[in-house]
Amino acid sequence: MMKAIRNRQGDLRLVGMPAICADTLIKLPSWLEDSSAPVRGRLLPKGSSDPEAEAEWRRYAVAGAGTPVPVPGGDPPQGSGDPRVEWPSRLKHAHPWVHATAWLSALNGARQALFVLHELEPRDMERDLDELDGNDKDEARLRIAVLGWLQQLLIDLGS
Amino acid sequence: MTYVTSVFVKVFGYSVARAHQLMMEVHTAGSSVVWTGDREQAEGYVLKLHGYHLLATLDPVDA
Numbered sequence: 001m002m003k004a005i006r007n008r009q010g011d012l013r014l015v016g017m018p019a020i021c022a023d024t025l026i027k028l029p030s031w032l033e034d035s036s037a038p039v040r041g042r043l044l045p046k047g048s049s050d051p052e053a054e055a056e057w058r059r060y061a062v063a064g065a066g067t068p069v070p071v072p073g074g075d076p077p078q079g080s081g082d083p084r085v086e087w088p089s090r091l092k093h094a095h096p097w098v099h100a101t102a103w104l105s106a107l108n109g110a111r112q113a114l115f116v117l118h119e120l121e122p123r124d125m126e127r128d129l130d131e132l133d134g135n136d137k138d139e140a141r142l143r144i145a146v147l148g149w150l151q152q153l154l155i156d157l158g159s
Numbered sequence: 160m161t162y163v164t165s166v167f168v169k170v171f172g173y174s175v176a177r178a179h180q181l182m183m184e185v186h187t188a189g190s191s192v193v194w195t196g197d198r199e200q201a202e203g204y205v206l207k208l209h210g211y212h213l214l215a216t217l218d219p220v221d222a
Contacts, residue, residue: 047205048217057202057217101169108162109212148162155165 004153010097012157017093024146025093031113032106038116043109100154107151114140114147166211167193170204195220 002016014021032043047057095103114120118140129145132138160168160175163185167178171194184191193215194204201217208215 043212045209045214046216047202047209050217050219053217104162104165105211112212151162155160155162158165 004157006097006157011094012097012100012154013094014153020142021146021150022093024143025150027143028106028110028147031110031117034113034117036117039113042112042116097158100158104151104154107147107154111144111147111151114144120144163213166208166213170207170211 002014002018002021005013005015007013017025031039034040046054048054115125118137120137120140124137124141125144127141129142132142160179161182163182164175164178167173167181168175171178173181181191181193193208194201198217205215205217
């Protein structure tokens, strides 16, 4: 049974994470960093409806934009807590609460990236998760649901 | 509170009720005018919304 705990410092720990949840978090950076045109287009979208203003937007706003990615693995910054998912032995994830907004953004970015990568349609998302057929689209739907569930968990813990 | 609602509360400082109303407009109509004002400030809001991976564009107000 997964538990979400905030300690006295407000840091978040997820323990007893289901394997699909841990695996989805481990793969999250790969979706955010996907270089395909649909994903880059969705994660760095249009800023203006006016073509001239849009060109200016691309030049000045988007050119320097990066995507803040909480990276599982590697050494965490000193004193910032441990952003790693410990896999597979403990299925535990922890991050400082001050990173919650970045995590919310990253979780949403990964959902959007998966949606366009697998050419999903809004009607696909309305289908029940009990109707999984084991194909790539259904796996993406399941991972999008897992990411959404984690987002909601962070929002609920913060409110 | 949903993700989109929480972002509107954070970015614009709207009440949860106002943010929820805007989120429902987006959900049902596909888009919503979430803020109107000076262009520079609007550009800042668009950047912030993009930072949360929400789609947002700047549109001129019809004179």
